[in-house]
Amino acid sequence: EPEVTQTPSHQVTQMGQEVILRCVPISNHLYFYWYRQILGQKVEFLVSFYNNEISEKSEIFDDQFSVERPDGSNFTLKIRSTKLEDSAMYFCASSVEAGSFYSNQPQHFGDGTRLSIL
Amino acid sequence: AQTVTQSQPEMSVQEAETVTLSCTYDTSENNYYLFWYKQPPSRQMILVIRQEAYKQQNATENRFSVNFQKAAKSFSLKISDSQLGDTAMYFCAFMKAGNNRKLIWGLGTSLAVNP
Numbered sequence: 001e002p003e004v005t006q007t008p009s010h011q012v013t014q015m016g017q018e019v020i021l022r023c024v025p026i027s028n029h030l031y032f033y034w035y036r037q038i039l040g041q042k043v044e045f046l047v048s049f050y051n052n053e054i055s056e057k058s059e060i061f062d063d064q065f066s067v068e069r070p071d072g073s074n075f076t077l078k079i080r081s082t083k084l085e086d087s088a089m090y091f092c093a094s095s096v097e098a099g100s101f102y103s104n105q106p107q108h109f110g111d112g113t114r115l116s117i118l
Numbered sequence: 119a120q121t122v123t124q125s126q127p128e129m130s131v132q133e134a135e136t137v138t139l140s141c142t143y144d145t146s147e148n149n150y151y152l153f154w155y156k157q158p159p160s161r162q163m164i165l166v167i168r169q170e171a172y173k174q175q176n177a178t179e180n181r182f183s184v185n186f187q188k189a190a191k192s193f194s195l196k197i198s199d200s201q202l203g204d205t206a207m208y209f210c211a212f213m214k215a216g217n218n219r220k221l222i223w224g225l226g227t228s229l230a231v232n233p
Contacts, residue, residue: 043221
């Protein structure tokens, strides 16, 4: 069964450094997402991406965050200048098969990247 | 704004027994979807079951079923014949119908299945 893959599984970065989290969504999916989960807190929506542009972003997704689909397979989340409070598990997800009825299709998640800011 | 509440931070059940995890939500929307996701220690978020709000019939997937009470805004998950592999965090999530496809999550319930 196709899977969403995320790399790396764990990223340790110094505060103030840039970090790029990588995701390969399921190949025929049209919608892509990033969520984060700070330890002990709720999973929070960051951003959704469709048709090569951001379709929605949360208040968390400020100017230090950006997403990109640089080629036909990768979907990246960049944090420009990391802060201690960016430490979290970051999940990528994808949904909606091309050509399908999309309303009720669930999101498929990767294993997550644990980001630790020192 | 939508919110999802899971009031049971931790639960445990004996193997082969039945357990029910509770979830309530708040929304003014009429069309939406509800999901239960499972996150085992391996971390991957796995879809367990989903429910369309316009369907009165409760969704069922093998040993997993839901009790969807739209008027009460309640969406509980019942796991029958619990197995050791059901040990995981369980998250309830809400999604509006339409192009806005973000998931709104509950805080999760940690379920331990004991031998």
